[in-house]
Amino acid sequence: MYIIIVGGGEVGYYLSKALLNEGHEILVVEKDATRSGFIIDELGSVCVRGDGCEAATLAQIGTGRADMLIAVTDDDEDNLVACQVAKHKFNVPRTIARITNPKNEAIFKKLGIDVTISSTNIILEYIEEEVPTHPLTHLLTIRDKGLEIVEVKIPADSTTVGKAVKELSLPPESILSLLIRKDQKPHLFTANTVLQAEDQIIAVTTPESEEALRAALRGT
């Protein structure tokens, strides 16, 4: 695949390195002369100096035949424009934008960017996971289906300890997928599975019913 990467910062550099290793044809567009010089020294002639938001630059590097454009500069608005120019002027089939402000996720989606990666959200999720008392942890978001995979831990003082799954009023969009219990192999739920203290539950849910799921599993 021919992949264009806009922004040769840390993310752009390591991303290029990884994609090159996978055998893709890549080209980095970087404004800063020192930075683009560094990338050329490290990775070979896979970097041009220029503004990836400018149609002239993108035309020069053959964006018309690109399979994908990934914009990973530090500025959300620059990433948005690079993706929009690629999409609307050069018909690039897939555009991916890095965003720093999680609020922009919905806006970008509405403005036609195929995929957004929010570095702030990802860091938050990882930190959440490490906070042991956190009631519900996001593990994975299935973006195009509006679903997410979450983990819920059952504390010892939860009112649902000792109850069977069929007695819980789970929100309709949620499915309990996997039960991880101390010193046991992970196993699947049945209607008669009884919750125990310290159970770890992996469930599929929607962002809207996340709170209802947490309440149903941990009691109030």
Add this chain to the structure above:
Amino acid sequence: MKVVIMGCGRTGAQLAGLLDADQHQVTILDTDTYSFRRLPPDFGGTALLGNGLDEESLRKAGIEEADAFVALTQGDNRNVMAAQIAKHIFDVPKVICRIYDPIRRELYNTLGIETFSPTTIFSQMLKERLET
């Protein structure tokens, strides 16, 4: 008319003053309060510290009831993003956006945003002046 202007540079401040003098209800946004020194001393509108890319700041500026939004910061991309938020998220009836880069301007014009490029307009003007 209720107008929200993003960017209190020379153009933004002057436009705000003109609209205010014509009894329009003007709110001008900038990320630096020092920029508001450019507003005329008798400016009767609202000068608000805030980022026009942030939905919260835009709401505070009254974008939900605004009749028009004008993006006039120094950054083309910032203007383009704010203009699209105003148009597609808040459904502001009239959205105008300054884009210095003529090629980018053309693209966003075809994407349905009213844009103008001082670069194109000014160089055209200079050419005409030189040729007469």
